[in-house]
Amino acid sequence: MRLYALCVYLFLYTPIAIIALFSFSAGRHASQLQGFSVQWYGRALKNPFVMDALQTSLLVAFVSATLASILGTLAAVGLQGIRGPARAVFDGVIYIAVMIPGIVIGIATLIALVTVFDIVNPWVASLWPQSATAPTFSMGIGSLIAAHTMFTMALVIIIIRARLATLEQALAEASADLYATPFGTFRQVTLPLIAPAILAGFLLSFTFSFDDFIIAFFVAGSETTLPIYIFSSIRRGVTPEINAIGTMVMVASLFLLVIAQLILRRGATR
Amino acid sequence: MTQHERNWLLVAPAAAWFLVMLVLPLSVVLLFSFGERGPAGGYVPAFTLEQYANLPARFTAFQNTMILAPLGTLAALIIAYPLAYQLAVRTDPKWKTILLVLVIVPFWTSILIRSYAWIYILGGRGLPALLDAMGIEGVRLIYTPTAVLIGIIYGYLPLMVFPIYVSLDRLDKRLLEASSDLGARPFATFLKVTLPLSIPGVATGCMLVFILLMGEFLIPALLGGGKVFFVGNALVDLFLQSRNWAFGSAVAFTLIVIMLITVTIYMRLIGRLQSGRNDASIM
Numbered sequence: 001m002r003l004y005a006l007c008v009y010l011f012l013y014t015p016i017a018i019i020a021l022f023s024f025s026a027g028r029h030a031s032q033l034q035g036f037s038v039q040w041y042g043r044a045l046k047n048p049f050v051m052d053a054l055q056t057s058l059l060v061a062f063v064s065a066t067l068a069s070i071l072g073t074l075a076a077v078g079l080q081g082i083r084g085p086a087r088a089v090f091d092g093v094i095y096i097a098v099m100i101p102g103i104v105i106g107i108a109t110l111i112a113l114v115t116v117f118d119i120v121n122p123w124v125a126s127l128w129p130q131s132a133t134a135p136t137f138s139m140g141i142g143s144l145i146a147a148h149t150m151f152t153m154a155l156v157i158i159i160i161r162a163r164l165a166t167l168e169q170a171l172a173e174a175s176a177d178l179y180a181t182p183f184g185t186f187r188q189v190t191l192p193l194i195a196p197a198i199l200a201g202f203l204l205s206f207t208f209s210f211d212d213f214i215i216a217f218f219v220a221g222s223e224t225t226l227p228i229y230i231f232s233s234i235r236r237g238v239t240p241e242i243n244a245i246g247t248m249v250m251v252a253s254l255f256l257l258v259i260a261q262l263i264l265r266r267g268a269t270r
Numbered sequence: 271m272t273q274h275e276r277n278w279l280l281v282a283p284a285a286a287w288f289l290v291m292l293v294l295p296l297s298v299v300l301l302f303s304f305g306e307r308g309p310a311g312g313y314v315p316a317f318t319l320e321q322y323a324n325l326p327a328r329f330t331a332f333q334n335t336m337i338l339a340p341l342g343t344l345a346a347l348i349i350a351y352p353l354a355y356q357l358a359v360r361t362d363p364k365w366k367t368i369l370l371v372l373v374i375v376p377f378w379t380s381i382l383i384r385s386y387a388w389i390y391i392l393g394g395r396g397l398p399a400l401l402d403a404m405g406i407e408g409v410r411l412i413y414t415p416t417a418v419l420i421g422i423i424y425g426y427l428p429l430m431v432f433p434i435y436v437s438l439d440r441l442d443k444r445l446l447e448a449s450s451d452l453g454a455r456p457f458a459t460f461l462k463v464t465l466p467l468s469i470p471g472v473a474t475g476c477m478l479v480f481i482l483l484m485g486e487f488l489i490p491a492l493l494g495g496g497k498v499f500f501v502g503n504a505l506v507d508l509f510l511q512s513r514n515w516a517f518g519s520a521v522a523f524t525l526i527v528i529m530l531i532t533v534t535i536y537m538r539l540i541g542r543l544q545s546g547r548n549d550a551s552i553m
Contacts, residue, residue, distance in 0.1 A: 005356045005369075008349065012376050012427065015387030022390070071283045078280025081273060090281070093288045099529075100296070101485020103502045104522050107509050108295030111302060111313070111519070150291035153284055182276065204378075211380040214487055218509070227382050234386050234492065246383040253379045261371065 437471025
């Protein structure tokens with residue numbers, strides 16, 4: 001049995017190890033291991049396309065994770081006091097958001113936004129004083145942030161609701177009995193107790209957005225995120241540079257995940 | 271402001287966001303699926319069932335998905351169960367958490383990067399070369415259904431292990447002792463006590479993996495080399511290459527409906543299985 005478990009761990013980690021191993025190759029070809037060098041890391045970090053894509057990915061991940069954490073937390077707290085059909089509808093929407101394949105979300109967002117923009121743009125132009133300078137809406141960073149926020153907000157709501165369910169209602173009631181305003185209760189009692197869950201939700205959202213390829217592939221317009229760059233590079237053939245980027249991305253996500261886990265763990269034991 | 275109004279105010283931004291970025295787009299897909307393709311691609315308003323009648327044109331994609339998704343789920347289950355069992359029942363509690371985290375961590379790192387690693391392993395210089403050296407010649411793995419299946423199992427194994435582990439971990443270990451005290455052999459205990467009690471975890475794991483597999487695009491695109499394609503790959507082709515929005519919407523909507531039907535039937539079956547067992551236990 002132990003041997004079996006060991007085999008499964010090997011199965012899970014060999015591919016990751018191979019990428020890391022090949023990223024240190026000194027050779028020019030991705031399929032050969034020659035010597036040891038960190039030159040591909042240097043090249044990757046100097047490649048303007050990689051840096052541009054990285055910047056876009058970080059911006060999108062940061063903004064969407066922030067929006068998702070704030071709006072998701074508010075919604076999770078508000079939902080506690082909502083019952084009946086409205087609650088059932090909202091729960092259904094969250095369920096759909098998590099269940100529908102990413103590819104369908106990407107496609108649906110693309111065609112819906114392009115259609116809406118096609119209707120709105122001429123309309124804005126006709127209302128604008130000088131139609132030549134009128135703003136036009138198009139797919140890009142904005143649509144990417146909006147789509148990622150939608151999905152990660154559903155994750156945040158699920159995480160925070162799980163945390164809220166473990167809190168004692170008595171705490172909030174005691175606070176109200178002691179004449180705290182609802183906002184005072186939220187700020188001084190509820191918020192500190194769910195803070196670890198919010199932070200963990202933020203980090204998971206960040207990781208999801210940063211790693212997402214399929215939704216971004218459709219809604220990013222002419223923008224390139226890091227996963228999109230990696231995908232199109234692989235299509236042209238794997239290079240040691242891609243291995244170096246992949247290794248860095250995985251190390252960074254691992255780091256964020258470990259932090260998220262530690263925060264959740266500490267929050268649960270307190 | 272009443273408590274009730276305040277709650278709604280808190281939920282409103284999220285609700286608006288879901289409305290614009292989820293409900294609206296899905297409604298557009300449904301609407302477009304009854305439309306027609308424009309002369310230069312895109313969508314022309316119409317009300318026709320033509321797109322749905324045309325679905326057999328993408329039969330292979332649906333067929334591949336409906337064969338490889340259940341097969342991948344089953345294979346992942348067979349590999350995951352013993353591992354989850356080992357971790358939950360047979361491992362020192364000191365090591366349990368860290369070993370479980372080690373299983374889950376890969377799932378949260380980029381599936382894109384993890385999947386393309388298999389291009390190395392399954393490609394000509396990887397496993398086939400190794401098998402060749404061992405005397406098994408002419409094995410081709412990359413860009414075959416087997417490669418896609420391996421990629422699928424690899425990608426979603428963590429998602430299968432986790433719920434099974436949770437259900438086995440919650441299981442009251444005294445039941446196992448009672449069973450063995452009453453003279454049951456270990457295998458009989460497993461079959462009559464452990465396995466039935468872990469069904470909820472198995473059901474959750476299978477459903478999660480199956481749902482994600484139905485919408486898979488990346489693994490077939492990378493490891494199937496354009497020869498093994500899923501509905502997801504057909505969708506990318508329809509929307510980004512041939513720009514046939516109406517037909518693409520019909521394919522997307524059909525995929526959602528198939529998913530919902532399968533999941534509903536599956537949940538019913540699991541529900542019946544469990545209530546059936548409860549009846550038996552009362553007797």
